[in-house]
Amino acid sequence: MRRIPQKEDVRLQRTSSVSVLPSMLETRGDQRDTLAMLEVAADLNDEAAFVQAAREIDWSQRSAADFVRAVRLALAAGAHLVARHLAAQGARLYPDHPELQKMTHVLAPPRVVKANLPPVPSVRANQDWLRTHAGEYKGQWVALQDGALLAVAATASELKAHLENKDHILVTKVF
Amino acid sequence: MLLRFEDGRSFAQGACTFLYHPATEEDVTPRIIVAVQIEGLQTETVVDTGGVYLVCDPEIADLLDVDPARGLGIAELNIRGIKVSGSLHRLSLTLLAEQGQSLELEATAFVPRLQPNEPWKLPSFMGLMGCLERLRFAVDPSTDTFYFGALDGGG
Numbered sequence: 001m002r003r004i005p006q007k008e009d010v011r012l013q014r015t016s017s018v019s020v021l022p023s024m025l026e027t028r029g030d031q032r033d034t035l036a037m038l039e040v041a042a043d044l045n046d047e048a049a050f051v052q053a054a055r056e057i058d059w060s061q062r063s064a065a066d067f068v069r070a071v072r073l074a075l076a077a078g079a080h081l082v083a084r085h086l087a088a089q090g091a092r093l094y095p096d097h098p099e100l101q102k103m104t105h106v107l108a109p110p111r112v113v114k115a116n117l118p119p120v121p122s123v124r125a126n127q128d129w130l131r132t133h134a135g136e137y138k139g140q141w142v143a144l145q146d147g148a149l150l151a152v153a154a155t156a157s158e159l160k161a162h163l164e165n166k167d168h169i170l171v172t173k174v175f
Numbered sequence: 176m177l178l179r180f181e182d183g184r185s186f187a188q189g190a191c192t193f194l195y196h197p198a199t200e201e202d203v204t205p206r207i208i209v210a211v212q213i214e215g216l217q218t219e220t221v222v223d224t225g226g227v228y229l230v231c232d233p234e235i236a237d238l239l240d241v242d243p244a245r246g247l248g249i250a251e252l253n254i255r256g257i258k259v260s261g262s263l264h265r266l267s268l269t270l271l272a273e274q275g276q277s278l279e280l281e282a283t284a285f286v287p288r289l290q291p292n293e294p295w296k297l298p299s300f301m302g303l304m305g306c307l308e309r310l311r312f313a314v315d316p317s318t319d320t321f322y323f324g325a326l327d328g329g330g
Contacts, residue, residue, distance in 0.1 A: 045253060075250040075263075080227050080304055106247050106265050110282040110309050112325040115188055117269065117277035120217075123191055123210045124273050130194060130219075139200065141234070156234035170210065171238065172219040175198055175298060 038070055042077040050077035059086070064094040071103050083107055122146045126170045137174040144170040177275050178313060178322050186311055187322035189272030194219070195319055198298050207314060209321050211301070212269040213284075214239045218299060222312075222321070226302030229268055229284040230254065233261075233295050236286040241266070243288065252285050254297070261287040268306070270323050278323060282306040 034057045041050035054070070062070075067090030074083035087103035094100050125147025133149070141159045143150040150169060151162035159171060178186035194208040198221045207222040218235055230252070231241070246262035253259075266284040271277050283305035289295060301307055313322040 045258070072248075072250065075252070076258075078253045084305075103247060106263050107283055107305070108265075110268075110280050110306055112278060112280045112309065112327075113267070114279040115276060115325040117272075117279060119189070119272040119274060119277060120210075121273060123271050126210065127192055127194055134196075156232075156238050160238055166216055166238070168217070170217040170219070171235070173232070173234070173298065175196070175200065175202075 035066060035069065035073075038073045038077075042073040045076075045078060047078040050074060050079045051082055054079070054082050054086070059089055060093070062090075064090060064097040064100055067094070068097075068099050068103070071107075080107075084109070122168070122170075130172075130174065134174050139174065141171065141173050144172075178324075185324055187275065187313065187324035189270060189275040189278055189324065190320050190322045191271055191273045192319050193222075193314075193321045195316075199296055201296070207321060208298070209301075210271045212267075212271060213299070214241070214267050215269075217271070220299040220301050222307070223300040224303045224307070226254075226300050227285075228252070228263070228302050228305040229266065229282045230297070230300040230302065231266070231284045231286050232297070232299045233287050233289055235299060241284075241286055243286065246286065249288065250285070252287075254287075259287045261285050268301070270310075272323075278310070278325060280310070 034053065037053040038050060041053055054074070067086055071083045071087050071090070074086060084107040087100060087107050090100040091104040126144045129144055129147045129149065137152060140152050140154060141156050142152050143159055143163055145168060151159055153159035153162065156171065163169060177188065177190055180186055191209055195205045197203055198206040198208065208219050209222060210217060211220050213231060213235060216235065216239055241264060243262040246264040248262060249260050250263050251258045251260055264284045264286060265281055267279060268282045269277055269279040287295060309326055311324045311326060
């Protein structure tokens, strides 16, 4: 019966030479163990250990389900760039896998859609209102339009009930 | 006056004033707070270059009818040392210009999932990775102005 990696294994990687990790994985010779290592790193919230373990895996041989699992673990470990790259790699290998396609779309780098939109002069008036009146409404939700208070409520959903529409209205909690 | 490179190309296509104060009742450090639109709804967000994604206040997400089922299931995000469960989405985010041009982008957004009656004590945040990473931006603290622009001039 193979030994499942323990938290101590991950700590060991970080405190000793990083070159220890590949030899450990070769000794195990089990790709499942390498995913378990990712799980331990994610559980420890150890981004560096996660990145190191992910680098040692031959992803070209992994299933779509492994990619999905690894992306989720990367997010839990705080390894957000790894999550993005794994999602993209998995989606390239499995172009018909809906979950991997969705992951790739959601985690893709931000993209400018329109850069020629008109300015919104009311931004300054609303900020002036917040500068002047924030102290009176701390912790409450307010709706502002052109620097005037339209509605105030304890929650955003209560505020919504006071608004006929939300166009050109600033909705924010006052801190 | 918007910023330009030496050769005349635009560094920033838009600029807006920002608020500069602590972002929560417990916070004591001032934050840069700018007006944006998330999926068309105008609201305020904190510029958080140490953070990731657009962290969307769950009450705002609720107003926008962001459906967790359409996002990436339940993901965990480390926010200020605390693991928060929620869903990841692709949302429209518009930086609102007072001078120049406003700029709309698609960004990765994290919507925290709260327990019933659990309050969300933080504002919305624009992190670097997944949100601001493909923009140029600059801050002028003497006028509280936030400048922003697309890397390639946009759209």
